[in-house]
Amino acid sequence: MDQLGMKINVSREALKYLDDNILLGMGSGTTVEIFIEEMSKVGFKGLRIVPSSRRIDKILREKGYSVVELEDKCDLYIDGADAVDRELRMIKGGGGALTREKIIAYNSLKRIIIVDETKMRENFEGIYLPVEILVFSFKSTMKRIRDLGLNIRLRGQDSPFITDNGNYIVDVLIESKSHLEDISRKIKEIPGVIETGFFKDLADTVLIGKRDGGVEKISKIS
Numbered sequence: 099m100d101q102l103g104m105k106i107n108v109s110r111e112a113l114k115y116l117d118d119n120i121l122l123g124m125g126s127g128t129t130v131e132i133f134i135e136e137m138s139k140v141g142f143k144g145l146r147i148v149p150s151s152r153r154i155d156k157i158l159r160e161k162g163y164s165v166v167e168l169e170d171k172c173d174l175y176i177d178g179a180d181a182v183d184r185e186l187r188m189i190k191g192g193g194g195a196l197t198r199e200k201i202i203a204y205n206s207l208k209r210i211i212i213v214d215e216t217k218m219r220e221n222f223e224g225i226y227l228p229v230e231i232l233v234f235s236f237k238s239t240m241k242r243i244r245d246l247g248l249n250i251r252l253r254g255q256d257s258p259f260i261t262d263n264g265n266y267i268v269d270v271l272i273e274s275k276s277h278l279e280d281i282s283r284k285i286k287e288i289p290g291v292i293e294t295g296f297f298k299d300l301a302d303t304v305l306i307g308k309r310d311g312g313v314e315k316i317s318k319i320s
């Protein structure tokens with residue numbers, strides 16, 4: 099089965115966790131977009147949904163869903179991820195929506211992450227950690243991140259990528275197996291850094307679409 103098939107299967111599995119009339123937080127990315135497509139085929143038009151990006155906001159409205167602001171806790175959050183380990187730690191932000199995603203995930207009673215098996219990692223060595231930074235001080239902020247001994251690159255080829263919050267993204271290479279949490283904490287301490295894409299304790303269940311057509315579940319809750 100190809101990656102698209104895995105994403106469709108895992109999306110269909112995640113539909114089992116939905117109830118009409120709940121307040122649903124929604125991440126961003128291609129897997130989430132496939133999930134929305136599958137969800138709209140079934141209905142669930144009574145949902146109120148908090149989107150994590152302008153793009154997802156637009157897609158949801160076009161499909162007739164009620165889009166609302168985050169005012170308190172969502173009942174459920176559904177999102178994808180760029181990399182996940184077996185302890186349900188994640189790297190997110192490939193699409194640049196990491197800050198809003200982290201806010202909604204933090205403010206949700208239950209978090210389900212949907213990925214295909216290519217996203218599963220034993221560790222995060224060799225992966226880039228997305229970091230959202232203020233445009234105002236981006237050059238000095240990048241220097242301070244480099245001062246930590248890290249290899250980084252500003253996202254965007256000809257012109258920098260701009261997030262929905264009007265900020266830049268710096269991608270930080272994780273060169274060692276074990277230091278991701280430490281690196282994320284140190285980066286976060288630098289003024290000008292808005293948020294990092296390291297997500298810890300923000301996934302309750304990870305559903306993994308497999309090449310053989312199955313869906314594996316790793317869960318911290320029953």
Ligand code: 5RP
Binds near residue numbers: 180189193
């Ligand atoms: C966006 C994200 C996405 O969840 C992540 O990039 C995965 O995207 P995709 O489902 O397209 O692989 O963190 O900020």
